[in-house]
Amino acid sequence: MLRIVCACLQILLLFVLPTVSHAAEPLPLEAYFRPQNAVKLPDGRRFNIFCIGSGGPTALIDSSLSQWSLEWRDIQRDLAQVTRVCTFDRAGYGFSDPGPLPRDASAEVGDLENALKGAAIKPPYILVGHSLGGINMRLFAYKHTEDVAGILLVDPAIEHGDKRLPYPKSYNDENLSFYRGCLKQLQAGPLTPGFILPGAEDPCLPKRPHDLSKAVWSKLTEIYFSKSRFEVMLSETESKDETSSNDLDANRHSLGSIPLVILSSDKAHFTEDRPKGVDADTLYNAKINAHEDQARDSTQGKNVIVEGASHFIFEERPDAMVEAFNEVVQQARARR
Numbered sequence: 001m002l003r004i005v006c007a008c009l010q011i012l013l014l015f016v017l018p019t020v021s022h023a024a025e026p027l028p029l030e031a032y033f034r035p036q037n038a039v040k041l042p043d044g045r046r047f048n049i050f051c052i053g054s055g056g057p058t059a060l061i062d063s064s065l066s067q068w069s070l071e072w073r074d075i076q077r078d079l080a081q082v083t084r085v086c087t088f089d090r091a092g093y094g095f096s097d098p099g100p101l102p103r104d105a106s107a108e109v110g111d112l113e114n115a116l117k118g119a120a121i122k123p124p125y126i127l128v129g130h131s132l133g134g135i136n137m138r139l140f141a142y143k144h145t146e147d148v149a150g151i152l153l154v155d156p157a158i159e160h161g162d163k164r165l166p167y168p169k170s171y172n173d174e175n176l177s178f179y180r181g182c183l184k185q186l187q188a189g190p191l192t193p194g195f196i197l198p199g200a201e202d203p204c205l206p207k208r209p210h211d212l213s214k215a216v217w218s219k220l221t222e223i224y225f226s227k228s229r230f231e232v233m234l235s236e237t238e239s240k241d242e243t244s245s246n247d248l249d250a251n252r253h254s255l256g257s258i259p260l261v262i263l264s265s266d267k268a269h270f271t272e273d274r275p276k277g278v279d280a281d282t283l284y285n286a287k288i289n290a291h292e293d294q295a296r297d298s299t300q301g302k303n304v305i306v307e308g309a310s311h312f313i314f315e316e317r318p319d320a321m322v323e324a325f326n327e328v329v330q331q332a333r334a335r336r
Contacts, residue, residue: 261324263306
């Protein structure tokens, strides 16, 4: 999961240049290039929330490591045909002001709690989390179970993943080294497009792709390749397997019969970038066992492997994402 965010250009293009047909036309890029609802938090910081659609329960969508609301551009309108859908930018990403470090799950759930109050977005909620956002949404569910009507986790991060997934320590250390190196470059001055740090595979700031206009690329680089983003990425990564995971352990309890669906990428996609010496079956079984364990939080929980999809299930298999989302919403409405 962490390895994927190093390929910044490829990820950006997934959200900027849609290649898969959707039931609804994606929102224009401009909608994600400005703050939509800059809610003021108690400490004065702005927290950006972007809601479209109508009906209830309201869906709250948290993004993966390194991403902001733009991650959901292709599919937000599809989901909003089912119910009201609110994406948001965690502190330091997109159009939300940076928050105090560390940016662990507890800090990020606290921001969301205050933002929901400030924006008067009332429960019940459908919680949707992708990757790292899955950890935050699970913690929110444990702390506010009475406000949660349903949960959809999209290839969610695994708590204590450094111990539960058979990666060598050096594999994830490379990501931390990359973030630290890019942050050091930013602290010294503007990033040079295409410059690759010693020992790295990807540049901190890629060169502009030919199929993006100068105006669009300029806005993307302003938002995506900022000092605050690298600070948050580094802090979230350092916190995930310790502080954030420990918070989940301390707060975890049964969620009763709340509708809960966990979507997992398929084996071929998940294991294709594995380090040498790591067995594909062992690695994938560890991942699926962890997702099945998360699903057991609810008596209605289930884990679904989405064939033909990598970590970005909502891009490669939007049909599976919409189907699961609709299932959770309809079950939540039936329970209410």
